[in-house]
Amino acid sequence: MAAKGAYHTRQQEELLKYLKATPGEHHTVAQIRDHFSLQQRAIGTTTIYRQLERFVEEGTVRKYLLETGDSACYEYVEHAPACSGHFHCKCEQCGRLIHLDCDELQELRDHLLGEHGFAWDAGRTVFYGVCRECRAD
Amino acid sequence: MAAKGAYHTRQQEELLKYLKATPGEHHTVAQIRDHFSLQQRAIGTTTIYRQLERFVEEGTVRKYLLETGDSACYEYVEHAPACSGHFHCKCEQCGRLIHLDCDELQELRDHLLGEHGFAWDAGRTVFYGVCRECRAD
DNA sequence: TTGCGTGCAAAGGTTTTGCATGGCA
DNA sequence: TGCCATGCAAAACCTTTGCACGCAA
Numbered sequence: 001m002a003a004k005g006a007y008h009t010r011q012q013e014e015l016l017k018y019l020k021a022t023p024g025e026h027h028t029v030a031q032i033r034d035h036f037s038l039q040q041r042a043i044g045t046t047t048i049y050r051q052l053e054r055f056v057e058e059g060t061v062r063k064y065l066l067e068t069g070d071s072a073c074y075e076y077v078e079h080a081p082a083c084s085g086h087f088h089c090k091c092e093q094c095g096r097l098i099h100l101d102c103d104e105l106q107e108l109r110d111h112l113l114g115e116h117g118f119a120w121d122a123g124r125t126v127f128y129g130v131c132r133e134c135r136a137d
Numbered sequence: 138m139a140a141k142g143a144y145h146t147r148q149q150e151e152l153l154k155y156l157k158a159t160p161g162e163h164h165t166v167a168q169i170r171d172h173f174s175l176q177q178r179a180i181g182t183t184t185i186y187r188q189l190e191r192f193v194e195e196g197t198v199r200k201y202l203l204e205t206g207d208s209a210c211y212e213y214v215e216h217a218p219a220c221s222g223h224f225h226c227k228c229e230q231c232g233r234l235i236h237l238d239c240d241e242l243q244e245l246r247d248h249l250l251g252e253h254g255f256a257w258d259a260g261r262t263v264f265y266g267v268c269r270e271c272r273a274d
Numbered sequence: 275t276t277g278c279g280t281g282c283a284a285a286g287g288t289t290t291t292g293c294a295t296g297g298c299a
Numbered sequence: 300t301g302c303c304a305t306g307c308a309a310a311a312c313c314t315t316t317g318c319a320c321g322c323a324a
Contacts, residue, residue, distance in 0.1 A: 007278055007323050029313080044281040049314065051279095065202055071313060089255050098255070104248050111241050117269030118226050118235070124265040132254030144298050144303055166288080181306040186289065188304095208288060 005054060011043045015051050019061060019076040026064065026073035026097055064097075064126060066090060073097075077123075087122070091131035098131060148180045152188050156198060156213040161236055163201065163210040201263060203227055203234075210234070214260070224259070228268035235268060 018035065019027070027035075029048050036043045052074050055061035064073045075097075087100035105122055112118045155172065156164070164172075166185050173180045189211050192198035201210040224237035242259055249255045 005278090009279060009323075011280075046282080046315085047280055087249075089249075089253075089257070091255075092258070092261075100249075100253050100255070102248075102253070104245060104252075108241060108245055111239075112226075112237075112264070112266070115241075116226075116237050116239070117272070118228075118237070118264070118266050119268075119272055120226070120264050120266040121229070124229075125263070127249070127255070127257050128261040129249075129255050129257040131256075135254070135256055146298075146304060148305075183290085183307080184305055 011047050012051055014041060015043065015048065016055065016060070019055075019074070023076050024099055026075040028071045028073055030071065032074075062123060064088075066126065087127060088125065089127045089129060089131070091134055092128055093130055093134040096131065097126075148184050149188055151178060152180065152185065153192065153197070156192070156211070160213050163212040163234055165208045165210055167208065169211075199260060201225075201234075201261075203263065224264060225262065226264045226266060226268070228271055229265055230267055230271040233268060234263075 014036070015032070018032070029045065029052070032048050033043065033045055052061060052063070056063050056074075060077065062075050062077050064075065066073060087098075087102055087105060089098040089100055090096070091098065109120050109122060112120045151173070152169070155169070166182065166189070169185050170180065170182050189198060189200070193200050193211075197214065199212050199214050201212065203210060224235075224239055224242055226235040226237055227233070228235065246257050246259060249257045
C-alpha cells in the first residue's frame with residue numbers, strides 16, 4: 001500500500017527541475033502554467049497546486065503571500081528547511097524580493113523567544129520596505 | 138465639481154468610528170459586515186471595500202494579507218503612518234495576531250538601513266511563528 | 275493489478291465592476 | 300440640482316474539491 005508521494009511522474013519531475021533551476025526566484029502558479037504551456041509540455045493547474053503543496057510540506061519549496069494579494073508566490077529553497085540567517089525583503093517600489101544574509105537575525109530571534117516567548121520562523125517572514133536602488137531615485 | 142471623498146455619509150462615519158474604537162485590532166471585511174448587520178445598521182459589502190480602500194490610501198487604516206490567504210485584515214492606525222516600535226506577530230497555530238512593543242525593533246531598522254540599505258517599514262511587516270501559549274501545549 | 279497522480283469541470287470564497295438609485299452639499 | 304456614494308447583481312480571480320481516467324510500481 002503505497003503512501004502519498006510514492007509515485008514519480010513526469011509533471012512532478014519537470015516542475016521540481018524548473019523550480020530548482022531558478023533558486024531564489026519566485027513564481028506564481030499562473031507563471032508556471034504558462035511556462036510549461038509555451039514549451040508544449042502543459043501541466044494541469046490543479047496538478048501544479050497539488051505538487052507545490054507537497055513541496056511546501058516537504059520544505060523543498062516556500063510559499064509567500066505578498067501584500068499585493070494577487071496570488072501566492074512559490075520559491076525553491078536551496079538549503080535545508082531551516083534557512084537560517086536569511087532575510088526576505090520585498091521592495092514595495094520595484095517589487096523585487098531580496099535575500100539578505102545577516103547575523104542580526106539570530107539575535108532578534110533569541111530576543112523574541114527570550115523576552116516575548118515568540119518562536120519566530122524567519123523563513124516565513126517577509127520584510128516590507130524600500131531597497132537601496134529605489135531609495136536612490 | 139466635488140472630488141473623490143467630497144461627501145460625508147452615514148456609512149463612512151460609522152465605519153471609521155468603529156475602527157477608531159478598536160485601535161490595534163484587526164478586522165476582516167466579513168467581520169465588519171456582520172458587526173453592522175447585527176446592529177441593524179447594515180452597510181453594503183461593496184461600500185465597506187470601497188471605504189476601506191480610501192482609508193488605506195489616506196493612511197488612516199492599514200491593510201494586511203496574512204499567510205493563511207483567507208481574506209485581508211484591516212487595522213486602524215492611531216498615530217501617523219509610522220507605527221514605530223511595534224511588532225506584528227502572527228501565531229501559525231492559534232492564528233492570533235499579536236502586538237509587541239519592543240526597542241529591539243528600532244535597532245533592527247537601523248541595522249537594515251545602515252548595513253543593507255533597506256528602508257524597512259515595520260508597520261507593514263508580519264512576523265510568523267508560534268506564540269508562548271501555543272508553545273506551552 | 276493496485277491505488278496514487280492527473281486534469282477537466284465545477285464549486286467555493288474573496289474582491290472588483292456595472293449600473294440604477296439614493297443622498298449630501 | 301449636480302454629482303458622489305451606495306448597494307444589488309454579476310463578473311473576475313484565485314484556489315480547492317469531486318470524479319473518472321491514466322499511469323507508475
